[in-house]
Amino acid sequence: MTASPTPTTAEELRGAGLRVTAARVALLETVRDGDHLGAEAIASGVRDRVGHISLQAVYEALHALTAAGLVRRIEPAGHPARFEGRVGDNHHHIVCRSCGAVVDVDCVVGEAPCLAAADDRGFAIEEAEVVYWGVCPGCSTGRSS
Numbered sequence: 001m002t003a004s005p006t007p008t009t010a011e012e013l014r015g016a017g018l019r020v021t022a023a024r025v026a027l028l029e030t031v032r033d034g035d036h037l038g039a040e041a042i043a044s045g046v047r048d049r050v051g052h053i054s055l056q057a058v059y060e061a062l063h064a065l066t067a068a069g070l071v072r073r074i075e076p077a078g079h080p081a082r083f084e085g086r087v088g089d090n091h092h093h094i095v096c097r098s099c100g101a102v103v104d105v106d107c108v109v110g111e112a113p114c115l116a117a118a119d120d121r122g123f124a125i126e127e128a129e130v131v132y133w134g135v136c137p138g139c140s141t142g143r144s145s
Contacts, residue, residue: 016068026050027061031071032085036093036102042083076102076131092130098139105132 009028010020018024023046030045031037037045043058062083065071072087076095082102092105115128 012070016065016070018064018068018070022050023053023057024061024065027058028065028070028085031065031083034084036074036082036084038080038082074102074131076100090127092132094132094134096136096139097133098135101136101138103136 007015009025013020013024013028026046026049027042030042030049034041034045039055039058039062042062043053043055046053046058062071062073066073066083069087070085072084073081074084074093075081076093079095079100084104086104090107092107094103094105095101115130117123117125
């Protein structure tokens with residue numbers, strides 16, 4: 001049995017019902033190559049790949065990619081939105097209170113939705129979003145010296 005080839009970024013966009021443009025391909029690849037990037041950093045990465053793109057076009061593409069499930073938007077309280085390419089696995093995040101760094105942490109229980117509500121009030125819960133807050137190793141070292 002042969003493994004099926006990994007789809008190209010363009011094929012993923014088509015598969016999600018989105019029009020394939022150089023900017024969308026560059027944006028999705030920038031998000032996936034990055035680490036919880038904000039819109040400005042994504043715009044910069046896209047510009048490095050394809051030239052000029054407006055910040056408004058980046059926001060519109062991010063909205064479309066998020067709606068299609070190809071990108072995940074996270075918004076830690078008090079911080080601007082960040083975007084990541086790790087989708088569909090119900091993982092969580094740790095945010096540094098000092099520098100704002102965001103890192104992935106796998107699900108506490110290991111299966112969606114990770115947490116069971118004491119009273120679901122009739123909702124069919126599909127996902128739990130957990131944000132752990134603390135101080136990253138780099139900032140901890142800086143505080144102790």
